Amino acid sequence: MSKLGRQSVLGEASTGYNFDHMYVKKAEGYYGVGKIIDYFLLRLPAVKATQSRKQNILRIVGEKIRQRKNEGKTMRIIDVACGAGRYLAELEAIFNQDGIEIIGVDYDNKSLELGRSIAKAYEISETRLRFFKGNVFRLGHLKKFGNKIDWRPHIIIASGLIEYLEDDKVRDAFRQIYEGLDDEGLFLFVNQQNNPSKKLMEKVCTTREGAWILHYRLPNILQTWLIAAGFKNININTDQWGMYNLFTVRK
């Protein structure tokens, strides 16, 4: 009966719009009881850690944008698997859409539609925050597009992506992201090393592909793959719940 509970058990657990509901943190559900359940689900430690991950992205990317703006330069950002991209719209809003160009890519229509409506609510121009429908593993297309319009990102963000991928896909993504980044560009991504609600999630939550089973990884294995892909200056921050590691690495 709760919005988060319902979406999570009916195959929408990993969608961008389900995550956006966690960020908005406003209890919704059927009848009063659904709303009450939603209120408590939105306060589970795993949900708090997810809300905090979004705030950390905002803080770190915000700092980088500020530094670049001080040098009088525009910051170009791509978010792969952006979902509804609420933090992207908030970044644009914080900087009054000045000195930032953002592209969000996701393959889910409903999340992209929500993303566009969030951007509209903030009155953000479509030239500042563009949403593209696409599979991040066909980013070759994006690279060609980038070359064509001479648009290479200074930052690539991947939040809520790699825990869904098999090892070889993660290594492949790292290589593609390295190639796609501008020289000295920054790759910011989030790894999930554990989850306080892991057992519950595996039992009751489902995605379009079936049970919500994630690939939990310790940071050192990712570090090895990042180095193999060519990245340097690897920085890792683990949250207070021991759930997410936020990586920032340089090309």
Ligand SMILES: C[S@@+](CC[C@H](N)C(=O)[O-])C[C@H]1O[C@@H](n2cnc3c(N)ncnc32)[C@H](O)[C@@H]1O
């Ligand atoms: C857990 S959500 C994360 C959304 C957002 N990045 C965040 O941190 O809130 C995962 C998103 O990844 C998208 N996704 C997963 N695999 C993808 C792929 N291969 N190409 C494009 N989008 C993908 C899903 O549609 C979903 O919106």
